[in-house]
Amino acid sequence: MNDPGPALQARGLECVRSDSLLFSGLNLSVRTGQVLQIEGPNGSGKTSLLRILAGLTPPSDGEVLWRGENILRRRSAFLSEVSYLGHQLGLKAELSVEENLRLSLALNGLSFSPVRLAEALQAVGLAGREDSPARALSAGQRQRITLARLILSTATLWILDEPFTALDASGVTLVETLLAAHLNRGGLAVLTSHQAVQINGGLIKLALA
């Protein structure tokens, strides 16, 4: 891409939740190849900020720009380039791993291929678990399904809310490897985490008070 400007930008964001001001006048910009880590104590508005950046919650004031255009105005174009991993994983306990991933592919207009699915599950350490119901998996394993969703997605912007919570040491390394590969492909990511993220270059931080 020739465009040297930041892909994701926010100007003068303000967030009010239950009558209390979480932040205001917040500016940020993330370029391709960068990870923005949002830090701050509990209740400082990290999740709220991520939801605003994903377009789930409209900000009380300010705007979020994706490639220079307001995300709420060009929602469909923006959303086709975003993958969001929230506190709730968006998995159905009654459905198998494969059925869960099939739906998220379909919702994003991507075609399903058994080979790619097997590769993605292999990468996240769930090889051969296609038919296990999500209910039968541990919290960490369910989190790994969402990582498989990230691998299968073609999104440029990853928005990850506490991606490390339920994961073991190998899972943390896995997320870091995935992030590094994603950045190499020209992607960008915004995440919240209470732990240090090991990424070579491209890590910028934003602290919320």
Place this chain on the structure above:
Amino acid sequence: MKQVTGPFLALLKRDLLLAFRHRGELANPLLFFLIVVTLYPLGVSPEEALLRKIAPGVIWIAALLAALYSLENMFRSDFDDGSLEQMALSPYPLSLLVLAKVMAHWLVSGLPMLLLAPLLALFLSMPTPALTILELTLLIGTPLLSLIGAIGVALTVGLRRGGILLTLLVLPLYIPVLIFATNAVSAAAAGMPVTGQLYFLAAMLVLALTLAPLATAAALRISLS
């Protein structure tokens, strides 16, 4: 413009699969429908003339309450487990996905009632011409109940105790459906023309089909934010 039938069918299929894996819950509204109707001859009077007279109202009120009863689950689990967020983040119009969910809801709650109704109508000794019209009104009316109900559910899904509010929101909008439907069936039983009522119901269905998914999608975005 990308192919929109893919996500629509995928979501419809998923909801039907989920319903199938929760067969117990699936049977609840239907049982409710069955029980309410069968209690009438026992509770009011087994007299044939009376039953024939009240049959349209009894069946339609039971269908309406059963639909109301089944509504709450429409978006609840998707809201709780984050699936709804993922739908809202799909590049496809949320109203389209909403329509798939409403259709799945109708297929598992409205359609079984449609199939059971003739049996119950015979049980209440409803004459055959009225029975055909009853089926027609249910065919037009039950999707209408699901579509209107979806707006109410979408508005209240973020609330912990939204049940009573949902009823208050939705019930007034159900009343016209009830009036036109029961009126059509009673008229048919009396041998009078019913096209007027049926056209009115059909017009309401077309209106709901076009507008309810948009309103529901907007309400869901508010509930999610």
